[in-house]
Amino acid sequence: MERKEPVAPTPAFAGDQPGASAAALAEGGARPLTELGRRGSRRKMPRILYSLLQNKLAVFGVFILIVVTFAAIFAPVLTDHNPEAGIIVDSKKPPAWSEGGSREYLLGTDSLGRDIFTRILYGARISLVVGVVAVLIAGAIGIVLGLIAGYYGGKVDDIIMRIVDIQLAVPFILLAIAILAVLGQGLDKIIITLGISGWVTYGRVVRGQVLSWREKEFVEAARAIGARNISIMFKHILPNTYASIIIIASFAVASTILAEASLSFLGLGVPPDVPTWGGMVSAGRDYIITGDWWIYTFPGLAIMLTVLGINVVGDWLRDYLDPRLRL
Amino acid sequence: MGRYIIRRLLQSIIVVIGVSLLVFVILYQTGDPVVLMASPDATREEVEELRRALGFDRPWYVQYLDFLKDAARGDFGTSLRQGQPVFSLIMDRVPATLKLAFAAFAISVSVSIPVGVISATKRNSVWDNLTMGFALLGQSLPVFFLGVMLIWIFAGQLKWLPSFGQGDGSVFNQLKHLILPAITLATFSLARNARLVRSSLLEVMGQDYIKTARAKGLVERTVVYRHGLKNALIPVVTIFGLEFGQLLSGAIITETVFAWPGVGRLIILAIQQRDFPLVVGSVMVIAMLFVLLNLLVDLLYGVIDPRVRYS
Numbered sequence: 001m002e003r004k005e006p007v008a009p010t011p012a013f014a015g016d017q018p019g020a021s022a023a024a025l026a027e028g029g030a031r032p033l034t035e036l037g038r039r040g041s042r043r044k045m046p047r048i049l050y051s052l053l054q055n056k057l058a059v060f061g062v063f064i065l066i067v068v069t070f071a072a073i074f075a076p077v078l079t080d081h082n083p084e085a086g087i088i089v090d091s092k093k094p095p096a097w098s099e100g101g102s103r104e105y106l107l108g109t110d111s112l113g114r115d116i117f118t119r120i121l122y123g124a125r126i127s128l129v130v131g132v133v134a135v136l137i138a139g140a141i142g143i144v145l146g147l148i149a150g151y152y153g154g155k156v157d158d159i160i161m162r163i164v165d166i167q168l169a170v171p172f173i174l175l176a177i178a179i180l181a182v183l184g185q186g187l188d189k190i191i192i193t194l195g196i197s198g199w200v201t202y203g204r205v206v207r208g209q210v211l212s213w214r215e216k217e218f219v220e221a222a223r224a225i226g227a228r229n230i231s232i233m234f235k236h237i238l239p240n241t242y243a244s245i246i247i248i249a250s251f252a253v254a255s256t257i258l259a260e261a262s263l264s265f266l267g268l269g270v271p272p273d274v275p276t277w278g279g280m281v282s283a284g285r286d287y288i289i290t291g292d293w294w295i296y297t298f299p300g301l302a303i304m305l306t307v308l309g310i311n312v313v314g315d316w317l318r319d320y321l322d323p324r325l326r327l
Numbered sequence: 328m329g330r331y332i333i334r335r336l337l338q339s340i341i342v343v344i345g346v347s348l349l350v351f352v353i354l355y356q357t358g359d360p361v362v363l364m365a366s367p368d369a370t371r372e373e374v375e376e377l378r379r380a381l382g383f384d385r386p387w388y389v390q391y392l393d394f395l396k397d398a399a400r401g402d403f404g405t406s407l408r409q410g411q412p413v414f415s416l417i418m419d420r421v422p423a424t425l426k427l428a429f430a431a432f433a434i435s436v437s438v439s440i441p442v443g444v445i446s447a448t449k450r451n452s453v454w455d456n457l458t459m460g461f462a463l464l465g466q467s468l469p470v471f472f473l474g475v476m477l478i479w480i481f482a483g484q485l486k487w488l489p490s491f492g493q494g495d496g497s498v499f500n501q502l503k504h505l506i507l508p509a510i511t512l513a514t515f516s517l518a519r520n521a522r523l524v525r526s527s528l529l530e531v532m533g534q535d536y537i538k539t540a541r542a543k544g545l546v547e548r549t550v551v552y553r554h555g556l557k558n559a560l561i562p563v564v565t566i567f568g569l570e571f572g573q574l575l576s577g578a579i580i581t582e583t584v585f586a587w588p589g590v591g592r593l594i595i596l597a598i599q600q601r602d603f604p605l606v607v608g609s610v611m612v613i614a615m616l617f618v619l620l621n622l623l624v625d626l627l628y629g630v631i632d633p634r635v636r637y638s
Contacts, residue, residue: 265471282471288478289483
């Protein structure tokens with residue numbers, strides 16, 4: 001298996017700046033000269049596909065993500081059971097293949113007789129929606145504040161960076177718990193909470209890159225022809241940070257899904273009837289000693305596989321877009 | 328150097344005060360805890376009286392300034408539920424959390440560095456692929472799920488190790504109680520650090536000064552450990568420092584899974600019971616620990632990398 005090492009810069013990104021690759025991307029796929037000779041005939045889309053297919057782990061990750069997304073979208077079609085209500089006489093049935101299991105319940109049932117397979121399918125909806133939407137919110141906040149801090153510098157920068165320090169000094173989970181305590185339970189609230197608590201990484205990275213980009217000639221040129229600050233920030237500087245943002249966001253989806261699962265495990269977040277993977281593991285905790293292992297094992301595996309899938313895709317994206325970025 | 332430390336300490340104080348303000352504002356948005364504390368059949372007047380007695384009738388900023396004044400003298404208030412000083416309640420719990428965090432940190436550092444180094448020197452070998460595969464898995468495993476699985480296997484099935492609490496009595500018994508929670512807490516950072524050490528060392532080994540070292544005929548081991556590893560560890564140390572703070576926060580979940588009597592459980596309980604002084608106090612203690620650790624790491628940086636100048 002040929003794996004690209006993060007340390008060996010791909011020919012496309014031989015530039016010294018971390019954003020060199022991003023610049024190439026932002027210019028509509030124009031590639032640095034060094035690369036033209038080697039793969040001149042390949043267009044932009046095939047190149048990313050080609051790189052993906054070279055990395056078997058990433059292909060595996062993409063496959064997992066497709067399956068999970070499919071499960072989330074088509075949950076009602078894939079199962080007849082009700083995810084929130086079970087049949088009490090069927091409670092704690094083991095998986096279909098083991099003794100005492102029934103074909104009705106592929107992965108067994110929980111203590112309230114609810115089908116675990118069904119709850120995992122519906123749980124995928126929560127995990128994916130929370131992961132993606134919260135990351136979008138965090139990204140939007142972080143990008144705007146990072147741009148402002150890096151571009152204007154001075155007092156504004158000091159204040160924003162101090163807020164970053166303060167937020168970093170409070171454990172992520174603790175901050176989320178505190179905000180949830182104010183907002184109360186609910187899917188929308190958990191999304192907002194994770195969105196607010198997750199912006200710091202974007203803020204710091206975007207700021208750092210803006211600091212180096214704002215001194216470049218093209219920014220000066222834009223200013224000279226009378227471009228406004230807003231337009232310089234968003235049209236000229238921001239596109240150069242896209243590569244980093246995409247990489248951060250891909251890993252952030254994984255960590256947000258983990259955070260949501262942790263909060264659900266702690267019994268915060270959504271009401272207990274709503275199927276979440278973290279909540280399912282938590283509910284199964286009472287049956288560790290009795291040996292009803294399927295109640296917590298399958299939802300736990302669902303979290304693990306999904307996060308693994310996102311992480312390997314993230315690894316590949318980093319190798320592809322910007323091997324030097326450290327998070 | 329001295330001026331640098333003083334400046335950083337001042338900054339740290341600002342950060343910790345900021346943290347307390349943040350938590351204070353968030354908590355006081357949820358309403359005051361008096362309603363929950365009063366007995367269910369208390370009249371409106373009685374509730375009002377209790378509110379006045381506890382000082383919750385004043386505007387939040389007045390309460391906050393009062394809190395700051397007391398905190399500056401080392402008085403973090405009194406727990407609403409347990410009636411004891413917040414500071415002593417927290418300090419009772421700090422050793423358990425530190426014990427857990429240090430154990431996890433020790434596991435993480437002592438395993439991740441050798442694993443990462445061997446993987447880097449034997450790149451693409453079976454060992455490399457296997458350990459890095461495990462590292463990927465470890466990074467994707469939710470802390471609480473790992474804890475539950477370990478309890479199921481080692482406490483439920485094999486019955487080798489206890490599943491909850493800190494244990495008392497002999498050192499051996501306490502160690503037995505520590506093993507599962509420490510492994511649970513260590514896994515994520517271990518996995519991440521092993522990958523970081525590997526990629527960092529690989530990057531360094533491609534540098535010109537490594538070629539020079541090889542060219543002048545040094546033994547490979549000297550090249551790797553003296554010239555490579557020392558430089559490769561610089562970014563790793565920064566992460567280790569931050570990691571310790573993350574361990575403290577991961578401890579919240581681990582402590583919940585293993586019923587470990589640390590600060591994390593104290594905070595969760597305090598939030599559930601709306602014990603405001605206790606919440607604010609414990610978050611501040613964690614923030615202080617975290618900020619001080621960061622300062623220590625930055626100072627350590629200068630020892631490892633003499634190019635760093637403090638200004």
